[in-house]
Amino acid sequence: MLSKWWWRFKTDKDALWRRVIWAVHHNNRSWTPIPAKVSLAGPWKQIVGIREHLNQVGINLPDSIWCLVGIGSKVGVVSWRAIPERLPTRAALAARNIDNGDTRCPLCGEYEDTSDHLFVSCHFTQSIWLVIAQWCRIPPMVAFSLKDVLDTHVTVYGSKKKKKVISAIIQVVIWSVWRMRNKLLAS
Known part of the structure; x- marks a missing residue:
């Protein structure tokens, strides 16, 4: 369920929630497909963290997007x-x-x-x-x-x-x- 937010982040470019996430988490020096500041706790950190769990079973979420x-x-x-x-x-x-x-x-x-x-x-x-x-x-x-x-x-x-x-x-x-x-x- 959390990985669906990756999909939504990539497809809902004009959505208000996406613009807020971008404003809070975006870093020009980062090359990650989904921006996340690890220093900020909250649900977005969990959404971005699903990547590690999927990698353990051989699914690369950014490649899948x-x-x-x-x-x-x-x-x-x-x-x-x-x-x-x-x-x-x-x-x-x-x-x-x-x-x-x-x-x-x-x-x-x-x-x-x-x-x-x-x-x-x-x-x-x-x-x-x-x-x-x-x-x-x-x-x-x-x-x-x-x-x-x-x-x-x-x-x-x-x-x-x-x-x-x-x-x-x-x-x-x-x-x-x-x-x-x-x-x-x-x-």
Whole structure:
């Protein structure tokens, strides 16, 4: 709920409350996406602090905000390449005769590392989808393939804008899971 204020701060440019926050918290020397003076206690400090909690589960809120202007090319490409199993997962590399040792998922270590497993059936990712569904106030996702996950926005009740935002959030989560997986393999 607190992260919705980030969204509102970025979209309600002319709102009085936003202008007050800007006047109180803005600092010309700061490069943060949302201004906040840490020396001032209050609800705005908590709203800005949600960023750290989301970072702990692999969601970068400032990167997610740009879905206002559309999905960035590198985010959309991950989803686009994942559907036909074109991402360089361990199983896909093994299918191309590239020996990379263990083909199990680096997140759960239980099943073969495929796009469908990584983004749909991995226990780790399923818990992320549950949190995202609760955060977006939509029913929990029932998905048997990555295409089912990407089509979740079609079944959501609401405006076109809400459906577009849900689609963007899903693609950002897919991109974030892919980045986290790659960081695990690199370490």
